């Protein structure tokens with residue numbers, strides 16, 4: 213919970229948007245999650261453990277009231293926790309839109325404005341070549357782990373055509389499917405699937421090293437967009453038990469600044485580090501990555517994909 217929270221708190225504009233919407237959610241009982249998160253942000257730099265403890269218990273209770281899997285003190289997956297929190301936050305959106313319109317104002321869901329992106333999913337029948345296109349919304353992508361590969365390469369693999377069984381009207385049963393970005397988020401949340409099946413079909417943790425770039429380019433049909441790493445959650449241990457830590461850009465640091473100041477949040481210990489150190493040290497452990505959009509590159513994409521008729 214600490215690592216997931218530290219990563220969310222590192223998304224300054226995301227948290228800023230929640231704070232700016234305070235008028236809308238402050239008196240809505242269902243929005244306890246937003247209130248607690250903002251309260252945690254307010255005492256983020258406090259050294260009073262008792263105040264933090266109460267708020268963290270309150271946060272855990274709010275999340276586990278919706279998702280009972282997090283009620284106990286058993287070890288849980290940080291990715292599941294994080295996506296549960298984001299889904300909960302997003303689920304408040306219809307109610308808060310209504311409240312906002314009663315108040316004569318507008319509500320912007322922080323998850324929708326910072327993390328959500330759309331993907332085009334194209335399916336093509338191998339027998340008759342008929343294509344169908346649908347669009348889906350995502351808040352993150354789960355990438356297959358490729359040892360020694362860069363995050364960019366793992367993302368590229370996700371966008372590569374795959375084969376699937378699908379019964380077409382023509383009678384064909386084999387189709388090809390491909391994902392491509394229709395929109396890109398302000399913050400791209402990536403989850404690395406650090407597990408594999410053993411020869412006896414048992415899941416085990418994969419500690420294979422990857423190459424963790426400070427900057428990467430995401431290719432879309434509309435252009436190439438540069439992203440910079442601003443936070444990562446690492447897992448140390450095996451599948452059943454272990455420890456999470458979070459590394460994030462030092463608050464108030466402009467990306468691209470030569471200072472490269474970062475912080476490592478290891479439960480109650482917080483220490484200074486640098487982004488270049490993190491990219492090197494977390495190759496075996498990086499599990500969840502937060503990349504922030506930096507800008508669209510001028511030149512048009514060299515993306516190897518063809519355009520699709522819709």
Ligand SMILES: [Zn+2]
Pocket residue numbers: 337338339340341342380381382383384
């Ligand atoms: Zn067909």
